[in-house]
Amino acid sequence: MHSRRNDWLRTFVLVVFCLIWVAPIVYIVRVALTPPLSGGVEVETALGLSLDNFRAVLARPELLKALGNSLVIGIASTIIILLIAIPAAFVCATHEFRGRETIEAWILSTRMLPAFVVVLPYFMLFRTVHLLDTLIGLIVMHVIVSLALAFFMLRSFFSELPREILEASTMEGAGQFRTLFSVALPQMRAGVVATGIMVFIFSWNELAFAFTLAGGAVKTGPVAILSFMAFQSVQIAPLMAAASILVAPIAILLIVAQKSLIRGLSFGAVKA
C-alpha cells in the first residue's frame, strides 16, 4: 500500500526522529548565540541573538590550535588506516586461506575492550617510546583504534563485488594489486569515502586517548573544550560556542558527502 496517508505518516515519524536527534545540537547553537549576560539570568531564557560568544572563543588561540591538531591527526590517521585496511580487507573478502577467520577474530577483538581499560598500558608503552603528548602518538593511537572498524566496513564492501569480475581480471593477467587498484577500488569509491568519513569523525571526536596520552602541549579539539569547561565552569554560553565550532566541520562533511555515505553504508543496496 502506497497511499498519500502512508506518506504523511512516514514523513511525520521521520520528522519526530530528526527532532530528537537534532535537539541537542539546536540547544548548543541556541545557547552559543545568546548575548553575554549579567549574573543570575539563565541562558536558556535569554532573549536576542549575538555572535559575541563565538568572538570571545575564537579570540583564544589555543582552541584554534587544538582544532588544527585534530585536523592533522584526523587526516593522517584516516589516510594511514585506509592504506592498511584496503589491501587487508580485499584479501580477506576475496581469498580463502588458512587462518583467515582467526585473523579476523583478532582484528575484531581490538574493538572489544573499553578505551579506559587499555589506556593505561598504552600510556606506559607510549612513555617508553617517547610518544606521549605528541601528534604522532595520537595518530598512531587513532590508527590502532579505528583500523578494525575500517577493515570490517571495507571487507563487506569488497565481498559485495561480483567474484567473476575479479576472476576475469586475474584471467586477463592482472596480479592482486592490479586487480585491487584497477578493478575493485574504482567500483567501490562510495564505500571507501564512507569508511574514510567514519574513521575521520571518530578521530575528530575521540576524547579518552587524546586526553590521557596527550593534552599538555598537544591538545585536540575535544580536549580543549574539556579544559575550557574546567577553567570557566560558570560560563556555559562560550562553552557552547566552542562546541558548535567543533561540531560544524563534521556537520558540513556529512552534508557534503551525504550521497556517498548513504550509498556506502547501505552496502551497495542502493545502486548508483
Next chain:
Amino acid sequence: MASISIVGATKRYPDGSPAVNNASIEIADGEFLVLVGPSGCGKSTLLRMIAGLETMSEGEIRVDGKLINNLHPKDRDIAMIFQSYALFPHMTVEKNLSFGFKVRGTPKIEADRRIAEAAKTLGLTPLMQRRPSQLSGGQRQRVAIGRALVRDPSAFLMDEPLANLDTKLRVQMRTEFARLREQLRTTTIYVTHDQVEAMTLGHRVCVLREGVVQQIDTPDRLFARPQNLFVAAFIGSPEMNLAIGTVDGRHVRLGTHRLALADDVDLARHQGQQIVVGIRPTDFQPSESADSAALTVDLELVERLGSEILVVFPVAAKGMNADASESEPEVGDPNRTTFTARLDGSSKVKGGDRVSLRVDPNALHFFDPASGLAIGR
C-alpha cells in the same frame, strides 16, 4: 593454439566428497570440446581448475605437454568467458578490451591493431566508447568474447556463456559461436547444461555426472550410441523412452509388445533376463501393418507443435529412472509407463486413436539395469 591434456583431475571439498572425480580428457589442438551435464555435476569446477581459479586435489593438467597445475592463471595463456560476462563496469568497451594488453605491457600499436580487428569481427566498433551498463545483453556477450579473443590465447574456456540470454538471442549467439569456432580454430572448452548447445557446438561432447566423466564422443555417436543410461536419457529431446523388457531369443518383450533384435545385437548372455530397453521418440515411424517391428498403441495425448507432433501412449512395462539407475516408483500402476513418440506434423492422429508405430531394430538401445551400461553391441 594448443592441445590440453587432463589426467585424473580430482577436486575434493573440505568434507572429502569429490566435486570432480578422476576426470581424464584429451583435447586436440583447435578442438571445440563441450562439457555438459546437469547442474552440480562438476563441469564448472573442472573448467575453473583448468583456468587455475580452483585448486586441484589430484591429477595433472598439461597444455601442449607443459604441466600447468601450479601456474598462476595469468601465466597459463588461457582466456575465459564467464556466464555473467564479468565485464569491468567502470571501463568503456575499449578499455575492457585493452585491459589485458595493458596489464601485460603489450606495445600500444600492436594492441590497438588487435582491438580494432576483434571489434570488427564482433561488430563492436560503434560501441567502443560505451560502458557495459549502456549495452544490451547480446552486446555485453560480444564484448566478453572480444576480451577473450583479442589476446589470441592458446585456449578459450567458456562457462555457460549463453545462459543469461533470452531464448531468441541465445539461438542467434549460438550460431555466432559456431561461426567463430570455424573462423578462429582455437582450442575451446565450453561448459553448458543445455544439451542442444552441446550437440550443435561441440566437435566432441563430454558428459559429466556427479563429477565423473560418463562419455566423451562426437555429438552423433553420443546420440546414436550412448554408453550408459544416464547419457542416453540426458542427450536428446524429448528424452529417450526407457522401460524394462525381457530378452526372449532374438526378440525382446516389452509389456505386450515383442520387438525383433537387429542382426548385430547379441543379448544371448541376458537370455530370459530383464534389461532396459531404450527407444528415442524420433525413432518411431507410423506403420500401416502390425509387423514384428511395430507397436500397436492407444494414444493418450497428442501435442501439435506445428512441424511435428508429440504423441504420448502407455506401455505395459516397468519404467526406468535413468538418474537413479533403478525403477522409479511411478504414480499409479508400477507396471505401466508412458512413452513419447515424435511424428511428422502432417500426421492426422488424435487422442484416443489406436495406431501402429514401427521402430527400426537398429534404433533400439539396451542397458544393463544394474550397472546402467549399454549392452548388446
